[in-house]
Amino acid sequence: MLTIQARRIIMFVFLFLAVALFVLGTIILPDTVVTQIGISSHTSSTMPKMLALAIPSVLSILFSVLFYRSGKSKDLAIAILGVVLFALAFIVNL
Numbered sequence: 001m002l003t004i005q006a007r008r009i010i011m012f013v014f015l016f017l018a019v020a021l022f023v024l025g026t027i028i029l030p031d032t033v034v035t036q037i038g039i040s041s042h043t044s045s046t047m048p049k050m051l052a053l054a055i056p057s058v059l060s061i062l063f064s065v066l067f068y069r070s071g072k073s074k075d076l077a078i079a080i081l082g083v084v085l086f087a088l089a090f091i092v093n094l
Helices: 004-028 049-070 073-093
Strands: 032-037 043-048
Touching (some): 004 073, 032 049, 043 049
Antiparallel strands (some): 032 043
């Protein structure tokens, strides 16, 4: 079990990452973001940029705050998933 101070630091790291990646995404990603790629490596689904960036942002921010309050590892795992979704969005679209 992590101390409250360690959980606070982890929360602020994820808050910073979510905000920084959101701002970076609004600057460098195209207006329409590819969200799914089919087996034949063609685009299967797209989303507007703001929606595609809002989903991982909300996951990271919400679940990092929940992790800070409860200390449950599943909340931390979902916050990490939000950052991974940002990474995938950048990899697929750049």
